[in-house]
Amino acid sequence: MGREISYRPLVEADLPLMTDWLNQVHLRAFYQRDPTTAAEVAAKYGPRIRGEAPAHCSLALMDGAPFGYLQCYRVADWADWREAIGVEHGVAIDLFIGEPGLIGRGIGRRMLDGFVKVALGRYPDERLCWIAHELENHAARQCSTAAGFSPVKTFLDDGRASILMVRQGSALTPPNA
Numbered sequence: 001m002g003r004e005i006s007y008r009p010l011v012e013a014d015l016p017l018m019t020d021w022l023n024q025v026h027l028r029a030f031y032q033r034d035p036t037t038a039a040e041v042a043a044k045y046g047p048r049i050r051g052e053a054p055a056h057c058s059l060a061l062m063d064g065a066p067f068g069y070l071q072c073y074r075v076a077d078w079a080d081w082r083e084a085i086g087v088e089h090g091v092a093i094d095l096f097i098g099e100p101g102l103i104g105r106g107i108g109r110r111m112l113d114g115f116v117k118v119a120l121g122r123y124p125d126e127r128l129c130w131i132a133h134e135l136e137n138h139a140a141r142q143c144s145t146a147a148g149f150s151p152v153k154t155f156l157d158d159g160r161a162s163i164l165m166v167r168q169g170s171a172l173t174p175p176n177a
């Protein structure tokens, strides 16, 4: 058993921390390929924080200290993403662990598992959570599998071979199992 993970909404005061995390080397392979600036981070995440863009941004915390980021959004609200994954409904999740020392210690799977309930709680009329990873992102695929997601299909995300995974409800049971 690890220490308990909690979640809270991202706020404007967190943006310097987000900028620091997004420039960490361990995010370069898949999540944030190029270094980013405080202004770019404010332009991307500010509207989401203010409710001007249809996505909920959250921090994951342990003992009150933020260590990771998760976002969730209704697939139907993002036309490009809806077309890319070829589904019309459900809630999509993206995540990363910002603190490099916490990678690969079994925290990601717990962070994702607990967040499914949070994400579906924000969209009570939705039943499914989707997550997508590049095929080469073995850590993320294994993390999502460990958090109860099942592979659905492969697809191209901006030209990159990716896999779509799904999980329903709060129980660690894949749909149709």
Ligand SMILES: CC(C)(COP(=O)(O)OP(=O)(O)OC[C@H]1O[C@@H](n2cnc3c(N)ncnc32)[C@H](O)[C@@H]1OP(=O)(O)O)[C@@H](O)C(=O)NCCC(=O)NCCS
Residues within 6 Å of the ligand: 026, 027, 030, 031, 093, 094, 095, 096, 097, 098, 102, 103, 104, 105, 106, 107, 108, 109, 110, 132, 133, 137, 138, 139, 140, 142, 143, 144, 146
């Ligand atoms: C993806 C991420 C959240 C996973 O969290 P994590 O804490 O590192 O993963 P965990 O320690 O919980 O490991 C979960 C599973 O993945 C496995 N795993 C971890 N790193 C791995 C790697 N590099 N290759 C293969 N499997 C790996 C673990 O052994 C574990 O498997 P198990 O349940 O069979 O024992 C984290 O690595 C991360 O933030 N990566 C950078 C951002 C990113 O790629 N986000 C996903 C894009 S949406």
